[in-house]
Amino acid sequence: MNTNANELVQKLWNLCSLLREDGVTYHQYVAELAFVLFLKMAKETKREGQLPKGYRWDDLANREGMEQLQFYRELLLHLGTHGGKRVQDIYANATTSLRHPKNLNALVKALDSLDWYSVDRENLGDLYEGLLERNATEVKSGAGQYFTPRPLVDAIIAVVRPQPGESVQDPAAGTGGFLIAADRYVRAQTDNYFALEEKQQAFQRQKAFYGVELVPEARRLALMNMALHDMDGELILGDTLSPVGRDLPKADIIITNPPFGTKKGGGRPERDDFTFPTSNKQLAFLEHVYRGLTPGGRAAIVVPDNVLFEENVGQEIRADLMDKCDLHTVLRLPTGIFYAPGVKTNVLFFTRGEKDKGNTRAVWFYDMRTNVPAYGKRTPFLREHFADFEKAFGDDAYGKSRRKAQGAEGRFQKFSRDEIKTRGDNLDVLWLRDEGLGNSDGLPEPEVIAANIKEQLQVALEEIEALERIIIAPEGRP
Structure with a gap:
């Protein structure tokens, strides 16, 4: 992805701050942005033919206030059952997390103000992929x-x-x-x-x-x-x-x-x-x-x-x-x-x-x-x-x-x-001597140690549950 595309990803990601007032999580933000961004990119790439007339970017962007939010909710329902198959799949059962009209309006205006022409049309998909990566690396989102x-x-x-x-x-x-x-x-x-x-x-x-x-x-x-x-x-x-x-x-x-x-x-x-x-x-x-x-x-x-x-x-x-x-x-x-x-x-x-x-x-x-x-x-x-x-x-x-x-x-x-x-078809093959490299103290990162402990406990619990299923009959009697 070129420098301009990376900058655009950063600007798009920063838009999530607009939605905090509505209690929208990072993961919800990316899904919410997908609904609006698809309309915008369909216009930018001249692919609005896949969208039904009356439910395109300009139809949303030219409204304001509660009228815009109500139309947006209607648009999500309509696109879930109209237009091309891919459009219907993307908007199937779509709902919005936005409650305040000013936040939707700010999101629409922010998308309209971005310099889309700084990125080649072929790279627009990479912008969205960049957003998905940012979402995955954000621990709070749970999207990894x-x-x-x-x-x-x-x-x-x-x-x-x-x-x-x-x-x-x-x-x-x-x-x-x-x-x-x-x-x-x-x-x-x-x-x-x-x-x-x-x-x-x-x-x-x-x-x-x-x-x-x-x-x-x-x-x-x-x-x-x-x-x-x-x-x-x-x-x-x-x-x-x-x-x-x-x-x-x-x-x-x-x-x-x-x-x-x-x-x-x-x-x-x-x-x-x-x-x-x-x-x-x-x-x-x-x-x-x-x-x-x-x-x-x-x-x-x-x-x-x-x-x-x-x-x-x-x-x-x-x-x-x-x-x-x-x-x-x-x-x-x-x-x-x-x-x-x-x-x-x-x-x-x-x-x-x-x-x-x-x-x-x-x-x-x-x-x-x-x-x-x-x-x-x-x-x-x-x-x-x-x-x-x-x-x-x-x-x-x-x-x-x-x-x-x-x-x-x-x-x-x-x-x-x-x-x-x-080896009993065991593929856990090791031959290098572990020098114990980790952080500067020679130890693994604390989160790695914690994850290893959690993993071992999870395996132990699963083994106990499996043993219980074997020992206890379906009627609950040994």
């Missing part, structure tokens, strides 16, 4: 759970290398970051799709990118994000761990960062196509991903550490994964790069085999975590931190580049399938 850090998204896209004609799925789409980054990557390779034939262009804009999101507000933000990036792919409101996910078309590429934790109520996924039912959402999403690939399709999925070592069904799923797919790379991410402090995560890269047995011969591990200072507000995590990993990964999107192990003191190591099997 729907937003994967951009440096990580871009690094994953850079090694997976989506190509024109490939279908790309995100079964836990959040605010749409992976899908939009994949679209951006293909556009960069094809002169914004102009190098493609007309049918190929239509496929890229309408069919290539699709996904599922469980949370209505997150889906609304994702739809807005995609619309501003000129993407018309389908984004279903639903639960991937239900028949909705079972019925998704298989994809050439699946890239996702599923939600962490157990399924609500401790229940198992409602999928009759799963061989290994579990209440662990990450394990269930992992099974969805490798089952949802076309033969030869490739995937990258962000998972917490427990997916690497959990026993019983966890071991069975990992073994099945390594049978059906070539699990060629595991990237161990540093702590502190997600907006929940101390979360320990990894990225699994794999390719679905043409057959269902013996596809993984060896797994390469890249350790970005050991002996790395904890990232956070004092040490921001940037795109360039992935440079060495991308070089080690190589130019082949299927992990087939000629690779070189870096020795006992290096970060890139290879382990054969037999070696992993002797």
Whole structure:
């Protein structure tokens, strides 16, 4: 994003101060801004044809006082049932948090006064994405759970290398970051799709990118994000761990960062196509991903550490994964790069085999975590931190580049399938000696320590609950 665009994002973010009087939270502000901003950007990009006449930017901006607020409420209801499908999806069940007419009027006037011509029309979508990132980094908003850090998204896209004609799925789409980054990557390779034939262009804009999101507000933000990036792919409101996910078309590429934790109520996924039912959402999403690939399709999925070592069904799923797919790379991410402090995560890269047995011969591990200072507000995590990993990964999107192990003191190591099997299919592989790097005192950040304690307590509680379900009969008697 250029300097002018960054300045515009800052100005848009500062507008939230106008709404504090109405008790609007940061997260509500971004959703509220989405409703008004979409109207403004439709006018700026000359796309108002998708909006019904009488319910466009000028119709709102030319009113004031209580008349404007009442019209705004009517507009939200009307756009939820009229206009193009994407418009109806964005405004479905939309309501406003604004109570005072002066705050709506101030927001409209502020948007009207911004220098929209300082930003290229093609970059308007990036402005909204910048707002989503600001919302995710604001601890008070709680929106980080729907937003994967951009440096990580871009690094994953850079090694997976989506190509024109490939279908790309995100079964836990959040605010749409992976899908939009994949679209951006293909556009960069094809002169914004102009190098493609007309049918190929239509496929890229309408069919290539699709996904599922469980949370209505997150889906609304994702739809807005995609619309501003000129993407018309389908984004279903639903639960991937239900028949909705079972019925998704298989994809050439699946890239996702599923939600962490157990399924609500401790229940198992409602999928009759799963061989290994579990209440662990990450394990269930992992099974969805490798089952949802076309033969030869490739995937990258962000998972917490427990997916690497959990026993019983966890071991069975990992073994099945390594049978059906070539699990060629595991990237161990540093702590502190997600907006929940101390979360320990990894990225699994794999390719679905043409057959269902013996596809993984060896797994390469890249350790970005050991002996790395904890990232956070004092040490921001940037795109360039992935440079060495991308070089080690190589130019082949299927992990087939000629690779070189870096020795006992290096970060890139290879382990054969037999070696992993002797470990009980445990992928929690460590070889570097931890020097205990953290802050200047040699300790992790306090929030990292607290998060680790919380994580251990959560795991213990889940194990106790699982044990209770086994010991206590349905009637409540042992």
